[in-house]
Amino acid sequence: MKINTIFILLLILTQIGNIQAQESISELSVDSLRTHTIQEVTVIGRQMKEIVPAQVLSGEQLQRLNSHSVSDALRYFSGVQIKDYGGIGGLKTVNIRSMGSQHVGVFYDGIQIGNAQNGTVDLGKFSLDNMEHISVYNGQKSNIFQSARDFASASAIYMETRKPTFKEGRDNNLNLKLKGGSFDLINASALMEHLYNDKLFSSVNLEFLNTSGEYKFRYHKDGGYDTTEVRRNGDVKFLRAEAALLGRINHGEWQIKGYMYNSKRGYPGAAVKKDYGISLFNEDRQKDRNFFFQGSVKQQVTDLYSYKIQAKYANDYMNYVMPPESTVQPMDNNYWQQEFYYTVANLFSFNRWWTANISTDFQWNKLNAFGTDMFNAHFVKPRRYSVLSAAATSISLRRFSIQESLLYTFVHDQSARGKEVADNKNIFTPTLIASFKPFERIGLDVRAFYKEIFRMPTFNDLYYVQLGNRLLKPEYTTQYNIGIVYNKQFDKGLFSSLNYTVDVYYNEVKDKIIATPTSNQLVWTMINLGYVEIRGIDMTLNPNLQIGEFGIGVRLSYTYQKAQDFTREKKENWDDPVIDGYGDQIPYIPWHSGSLILNTKYKDWDFNYSFIYTGERYMLGNNTPVNYIQPWYTHDMSLSRNISLNNSLLRVTTEVNNIFNQQYEVVKWYPMPGTNFKIILSYTL
Numbered sequence: 001m002k003i004n005t006i007f008i009l010l011l012i013l014t015q016i017g018n019i020q021a022q023e024s025i026s027e028l029s030v031d032s033l034r035t036h037t038i039q040e041v042t043v044i045g046r047q048m049k050e051i052v053p054a055q056v057l058s059g060e061q062l063q064r065l066n067s068h069s070v071s072d073a074l075r076y077f078s079g080v081q082i083k084d085y086g087g088i089g090g091l092k093t094v095n096i097r098s099m100g101s102q103h104v105g106v107f108y109d110g111i112q113i114g115n116a117q118n119g120t121v122d123l124g125k126f127s128l129d130n131m132e133h134i135s136v137y138n139g140q141k142s143n144i145f146q147s148a149r150d151f152a153s154a155s156a157i158y159m160e161t162r163k164p165t166f167k168e169g170r171d172n173n174l175n176l177k178l179k180g181g182s183f184d185l186i187n188a189s190a191l192m193e194h195l196y197n198d199k200l201f202s203s204v205n206l207e208f209l210n211t212s213g214e215y216k217f218r219y220h221k222d223g224g225y226d227t228t229e230v231r232r233n234g235d236v237k238f239l240r241a242e243a244a245l246l247g248r249i250n251h252g253e254w255q256i257k258g259y260m261y262n263s264k265r266g267y268p269g270a271a272v273k274k275d276y277g278i279s280l281f282n283e284d285r286q287k288d289r290n291f292f293f294q295g296s297v298k299q300q301v302t303d304l305y306s307y308k309i310q311a312k313y314a315n316d317y318m319n320y321v322m323p324p325e326s327t328v329q330p331m332d333n334n335y336w337q338q339e340f341y342y343t344v345a346n347l348f349s350f351n352r353w354w355t356a357n358i359s360t361d362f363q364w365n366k367l368n369a370f371g372t373d374m375f376n377a378h379f380v381k382p383r384r385y386s387v388l389s390a391a392a393t394s395i396s397l398r399r400f401s402i403q404e405s406l407l408y409t410f411v412h413d414q415s416a417r418g419k420e421v422a423d424n425k426n427i428f429t430p431t432l433i434a435s436f437k438p439f440e441r442i443g444l445d446v447r448a449f450y451k452e453i454f455r456m457p458t459f460n461d462l463y464y465v466q467l468g469n470r471l472l473k474p475e476y477t478t479q480y481n482i483g484i485v486y487n488k489q490f491d492k493g494l495f496s497s498l499n500y501t502v503d504v505y506y507n508e509v510k511d512k513i514i515a516t517p518t519s520n521q522l523v524w525t526m527i528n529l530g531y532v533e534i535r536g537i538d539m540t541l542n543p544n545l546q547i548g549e550f551g552i553g554v555r556l557s558y559t560y561q562k563a564q565d566f567t568r569e570k571k572e573n574w575d576d577p578v579i580d581g582y583g584d585q586i587p588y589i590p591w592h593s594g595s596l597i598l599n600t601k602y603k604d605w606d607f608n609y610s611f612i613y614t615g616e617r618y619m620l621g622n623n624t625p626v627n628y629i630q631p632w633y634t635h636d637m638s639l640s641r642n643i644s645l646n647n648s649l650l651r652v653t654t655e656v657n658n659i660f661n662q663q664y665e666v667v668k669w670y671p672m673p674g675t676n677f678k679i680i681l682s683y684t685l
Contacts, residue, residue: 071123078538078557092124096155098563105153116365147343148388164193181678217671238263252299270669333371381416443487507534536561558594581621590615606640619668632664653680
């Protein structure tokens with residue numbers, strides 16, 4: 001009760017300060033939204049130099065990709081690994097620089113998507129139809145005007161949805177899109193935007209998808225690929241709806257958004273050799289209902305002071321069923337999660353080259369569960385109260401920039417049933433980022449960062465019946481990065497622009513949380529045993545060419561990673577024996593991976609070619625032949641034509657994916673689709 005009172009007082013004090021600041025604002029003019037057709041940007045506070053640029057896919061380049069979901073698009077970023085458990089219906093999680101999906105913060109329109117239960121976000125739930133930008137940051141964003149939560153991840157993915165823009169004389173925009181293709185796919189979406197006046201506009205986006213998820217694959221039995229099966233139980237049906245109201249205030253802007261996702265899906269089983277005794281025809285089913293409501297307001301009060309307030313409420317339900325047909329131990333579990341989040345960020349712009357930010361966040365999480373393997377009377381029904389506070393400063397000179405930040409995290413867990421929970425956590429973590437321009441007239445920058453961060457054990461790690469361990473420590477990471485960025489614009493000649501980046505990095509993950517068996521192989525528990533060292537190189541090359549009326553864009557990325565597990569039986573004593581797989585590459589991390597995107601535009605025609613390569617990997621920590629996973633690569637192509645119809649535009653696109661019908665697995669025993677196609681009709685009014 002005492003801790004709850006402290007939290008409430010913190011929230012009241014931060015809110016009072018911002019209310020007083022708003023009262024001192026004088027009336028100032030606001031630019032009209034209707035004047036231009038280009039995308040408008042509102043700058044709150046002073047615009048500082050980007051010290052560590054992000055990897056970004058945006059606008060037309062994002063829409064041209066042969067991708068349906070955000071997870072598909074992320075495959076083209078260097079240093080990113082996607083786990084895909086088999087086609088449209090499979091779970092899709094992201095891992096950046098081999099540190100694990102729990103170390104990746106996923107942000108939607110500036111506010112993090114949480115999952116206190118298991119710490120992962122299924123990126124297959126997010127469509128590209130309404131997406132304007134996807135960016136990936138290693139370390140953290142260079143812009144210090146952000147919430148404390150933005151400082152709290154080893155890496156971050158930012159998804160920014162489209163903000164409405166209107167041509168002069170128009171108050172409404174409408175975009176209708178229909179997709180059909182392989183696996184009985186029907187995917188329809190509608191985007192409606194309305195301008196009420198120069199300070200208020202709205203956006204509504206609806207999407208429906210239905211697919212059988214059935215595709216043929218070659219089944220690996222003893223002796224090789226000697227039979228063909230059809231992937232079953234991969235069907236998906238979902239409805240996604242978003243509504244946003246956006247507005248402008250004096251030297252600022254605000255936004256409120258509601259999001260709903262409702263789906264039913266099957267999880268296809270592992271296609272393994274028959275002697276494993278595992279059924280090919282898995283019957284597991286999952287229902288999801290996700291809802292959140294979030295809002296934000298930011299404003300420049302004076303030349304010195306700007307503020308940003310964000311709040312969110314999320315309510316998630318999941319039902320997972322393992323029927324007797326697919327397992328020897330049937331399961332029917334229900335999970336209910338709730339989250340409330342509130343943050344205040346305060347930016348102080350002392351002059352054109354020096355800024356500072358102080359931000360405070362409060363977050364409350366709740367998990368209830370009921371099911372056949374919950375031992376319901378013993379489940380603790382955890383509640384988590386988190387307070388994060390960050391102080392950051394940034395100095396940006398002509399050729400040198402530096403940013404420092406310190407994050408404080410306090411976590412308090414409670415049980416709704418009065419059971420024992422994990423101890424309180426009080427943790428400080430620093431970050432240092434720097435950038436240097438060695439030559440005045442050459443677009444070359446040298447960048448580096450050092451960051452310490454951690455991830456809290458999830459509710460499953462700590463409290464899942466017969467598995468959790470409330471004594472777990474947080475999992476710590478230390479990141480070192482140094483790299484170069486070269487940018488060049490050309491006034492004439494073959495190239496119009498050129499961008500090249502190289503980053504060399506070293507990461508450590510300590511107290512890594514792993515599962516180990518206890519008295520028998522059926523009952524496992526979570527312990528802190530892991531220690532991982534990661535060494536890697538990320539490279540990207542983005543030349544843009546202009547040959548007559550042909551515009552050509554190229555994006556090349558390559559990653560080398562050596563991620564080794566140096567875990568011992570007892571981390572406190574380095575003389576103790578090591579565990580199996582000591583020094584081996586950690587599971588599912590390839591040594592080599594890369595991608596190529598080629599866009600060609602001629603008048604009303606667009607051609608897109610993409611190639612993805614993932615090298616050899618191992619499914620378990622022991623790098624033995626039985627755990628080996630072959631390299632895979634895919635070739636995808638699309639051709640689009642824009643057709644003008646009076647005041648509207650019709651766009652017709654044909655896609656062919658996995659052109660050469662390669663049989664491959666991203667996750668062992670979960671075969672991916674062969675050659676497939678898609679036809680897309682998009683009508684814009």
